[in-house]
Amino acid sequence: MHSEPSSRVIAVRNRKAVFALACAVGALALLIAGAAAANQADHIPVYSYAAVPAAFVAAMAAVSLARRAHFDFQRSLGRLGGNGLATAGKSLAVLALLLSLTAALAIGVYLVLKLAA
Numbered sequence: 001m002h003s004e005p006s007s008r009v010i011a012v013r014n015r016k017a018v019f020a021l022a023c024a025v026g027a028l029a030l031l032i033a034g035a036a037a038a039n040q041a042d043h044i045p046v047y048s049y050a051a052v053p054a055a056f057v058a059a060m061a062a063v064s065l066a067r068r069a070h071f072d073f074q075r076s077l078g079r080l081g082g083n084g085l086a087t088a089g090k091s092l093a094v095l096a097l098l099l100s101l102t103a104a105l106a107i108g109v110y111l112v113l114k115l116a117a
Helices: 015-040 046-075 083-116
Strands: none
Touching: 015 046, 015 083, 046 083
16 A cells, blocks of 8 residues: 655744734834824824834834744754745844834934924
């Protein structure tokens, strides 16, 4: 009797990589939502101010999760998977970090100029 090997392959996902990508996309979404809200109003609303530090924290969490996902991938010798997701998450998180720092600087300059006027 000849038994055929199972063609069903179960992909093991690296959950840290998935969450890193989700946090990075969430951080970018927070920044976009804050900018859109500020663009729609005559003055900058308070929730636009809150979006910047929230995006910064989400981006830092994404960087940390992506580093851990890369470590888990290397420790499992590639069996765990998710290396590409972790790389994408880390790249988007770094972009979100740079944008949130730029937005914080822009808000700071805006507030200083508003107080000086």
